[in-house]
Amino acid sequence: MSRRIKKLFLFIFIAALLVIPSAAFADNGVNVSLQVGRAEITVGDVIPLTVTVQHPKGWRVIFPTLDKKWGELEVRAQNAAQISENADGSETTTQEIDVTLFRPEQVTTPVLKLNVVDAQGQVQELNVEPAMLNVKSVLQENDTTLRDIKPQAELWQLSSSPLPLIASLALAFTIVGGAGYVVWKHRPFVDKRTPRERALDELKILDAGKVSESDAKVFCVRVSDTLRDYLQNGCGINAHDLTTGELAQVLREKQVPPEIASQIIHVLRVTDAAKFANDVSDMETIQTLSRNVQQIVLVYPPQTVETKSKRRGKK
Numbered sequence: 094m095s096r097r098i099k100k101l102f103l104f105i106f107i108a109a110l111l112v113i114p115s116a117a118f119a120d121n122g123v124n125v126s127l128q129v130g131r132a133e134i135t136v137g138d139v140i141p142l143t144v145t146v147q148h149p150k151g152w153r154v155i156f157p158t159l160d161k162k163w164g165e166l167e168v169r170a171q172n173a174a175q176i177s178e179n180a181d182g183s184e185t186t187t188q189e190i191d192v193t194l195f196r197p198e199q200v201t202t203p204v205l206k207l208n209v210v211d212a213q214g215q216v217q218e219l220n221v222e223p224a225m226l227n228v229k230s231v232l233q234e235n236d237t238t239l240r241d242i243k244p245q246a247e248l249w250q251l252s253s254s255p256l257p258l259i260a261s262l263a264l265a266f267t268i269v270g271g272a273g274y275v276v277w278k279h280r281p282f283v284d285k286r287t288p289r290e291r292a293l294d295e296l297k298i299l300d301a302g303k304v305s306e307s308d309a310k311v312f313c314v315r316v317s318d319t320l321r322d323y324l325q326n327g328c329g330i331n332a333h334d335l336t337t338g339e340l341a342q343v344l345r346e347k348q349v350p351p352e353i354a355s356q357i358i359h360v361l362r363v364t365d366a367a368k369f370a371n372d373v374s375d376m377e378t379i380q381t382l383s384r385n386v387q388q389i390v391l392v393y394p395p396q397t398v399e400t401k402s403k404r405r406g407k408k
Contacts, residue, residue, distance in 0.1 A: 122183060123148045123209060127202065127224045130189075134228050136197055139169055142190045144221060147183055148209060154186040155208040155216075164203035166192040166226075197230040288327030292390045295319045300383040309379050313367035316382045320360060323390055337361045353393045360385055 123146065130141030146154045159168045170191040177185050194200065205221040284291065296319060304312045324332035324340075330347060332340055337358060344354040360382055366372040373379060 123152075123219065125207070125219055125221050127205070127221050129224050129226065134194075134226060135231050136195055136228060137193060137231075138228075140166075140192050140194075140226060142192060142202065142224065144188045144190065144205065144207075146186045146207065146209070146219070147179070148186065149212070150178070150182055150184050151212045152184070153210045154219075155210065156188050157206065159190065163192065165198075165200045166194055166202065168192055194226070194228045197228050199225065199227050201225055288323055289390055292319055292323040292327070293387065296383050296387045296390070300387070304376070304380050306373055306376060309373035309376065310367050310371065313364040313373075313379060313382065316386060317361060317364035317368065320357065320386050320389070323386075324357070327390075328394060337365055349393070353389060356385055356389055360389075 125144070125146045128143045128145065130143060131138060134140055144156070148154065154174065156171075156174055159171055161168050168190065170189075172189045172191075174186055174188045177187075179185055192202075202223045204223060207219045207221060209217050209219050211217070286294070295315070299312065299315055299319070321332040324330040328347075330340070330343060335343060340361065341354065341358050344357065349357075363375070363378055363382060367379065
């Protein structure tokens with residue numbers, strides 16, 4: 094037996110396998126077909142394929158989920174199946190599959206296998222007969238003219254009048270200027286004062302008003318915070334993380350003058366009593382706290398005074 098005859102028998106055998114399941118279902122009132130939704134197909138066109146299955150009422154068709162690459166074709170979309178009732182009491186289940194091909198050739202859709210579930214729940218396999226697709230080139234025969242895939246972009250041309258250009262530039266400068274002003278207005282505030290200047294300004298505000306017993310605790314808290322901020326930012330002493338007793342030990346280690354250290358501890362003990370024990374009985378002492386802290390800030394640490402010769406040399 095020649096090789097060509099063997100191929101012929103093999104083709105007949107495969108075709109019989111494809112036809113037998115369909116024929117068996119035809120006896121049960123099941124018919125399946127595959128229609129191509131385009132007559133003229135060119136490269137890159139979306140080709141709608143509609144799979145139609147007519148079956149008895151109550152039967153269900155299970156469609157497989159196709160991969161993006163389906164044989165030679167590329168699957169663009171696989172829509173949900175739709176079921177409609179026929180006039181004779183049967184039902185029709187349809188599904189649309191959108192495919193495309195990016196080269197001109199004649200191809201056959203791959204074999205599509207469906208599962209049909211009858212009224213008793215039995216599952217049977219159904220083969221859909223392939224369809225032939227003839228994909229043509231976008232170029233016509235003997236056509237050698239080069240064409241753009243996309244239309245050329247239209248370039249903006251300056252008209253004879255400069256007014257539109259001037260108006261556009263003015264609008265652009267207005268927008269940029271307005272955005273710049275908004276950014277400048279909402280810029281973060283930068284305090285350029287020294288720690289001593291910040292402390293003295295805060296103490297000046299505290300010393301401006303008369304302290305009453307009702308707001309004595311708030312006054313003591315602000316005095317304590319101002320003193321501790323100055324010690325931390327202006328003297329390099331970690332005052333915020335230390336208790337008053339721990340701070341007294343650190344002041345001795347830092348060799349702070351005893352008279353300054355005793356004033357610092359005195360102020361903090363009075364403010365601690367007001368903050369933690371609500372003790373504001375000694376109002377005379379509380380009213381002098383801001384001035385005491387002001388004296389501490391003015392004398393410690395000592396300010397370096399430049400001589401006239403140094404200032405002239407720098408100049």
